[in-house]
Amino acid sequence: xxxxxxxxxxxxLCSSVTPAMGTxxxxxxxxxAGKCVLEWVDHIEWCRQxxxxxxxxxxxxxxxxxxxxxxxxMIDNARDAAxxxxxxxxxxxxxxxxxxxxxxxxxxxxxxxxDSINRAGRDAVCGYLATH
Numbered sequence: 001x002x003x004x005x006x007x008x009x010x011x012x013l014c015s016s017v018t019p020a021m022g023t024x025x026x027x028x029x030x031x032x033a034g035k036c037v038l039e040w041v042d043h044i045e046w047c048r049q050x051x052x053x054x055x056x057x058x059x060x061x062x063x064x065x066x067x068x069x070x071x072x073x074m075i076d077n078a079r080d081a082a083x084x085x086x087x088x089x090x091x092x093x094x095x096x097x098x099x100x101x102x103x104x105x106x107x108x109x110x111x112x113x114x115d116s117i118n119r120a121g122r123d124a125v126c127g128y129l130a131t132h
Contacts, residue, residue: 028119040120041128043113047071047106059105071106075129078102082129096126103129 025036032042050071057065064073078099085095100122107113117125 028116038120040113040116040125043107043110043116044075044103044125044128046113047103048075054106054108056105056108059101059108061102074102074106078106079129079132082126085126086130096122099126099129 025031028039029036030039030042031037037045048071051069051073053065053070054060054074060070060074061077064070064077067073069076081092081095081102082099084092085099089095100117103125104114104117107117
């Protein structure tokens, strides 16, 4: 071995694992309903369930502030942007960037959450949104 840590592709693609009996979740995961879920995924899903407005309204799309929906609306917009990008990156080159920025804005009140999303990175967040 060359001293590098190799993470199997399946570990990156899966957003949750079942912890062994009596153990805690590994670093970067949180427990939800008996499963270990990637921390940044948990932050996205929290936004998806919340209709409130984040405090950084300058980062919220107008339809989400004018017509309501708040964070949930932002994640819906992020999901749509990610799916457009995944279906045709050439036609929607900023779709993934838009999705990533919306997710971070949703958690602008929570530095830990925003940092977790930043650590996951644009491509992981965009890939998750495109499929969920």
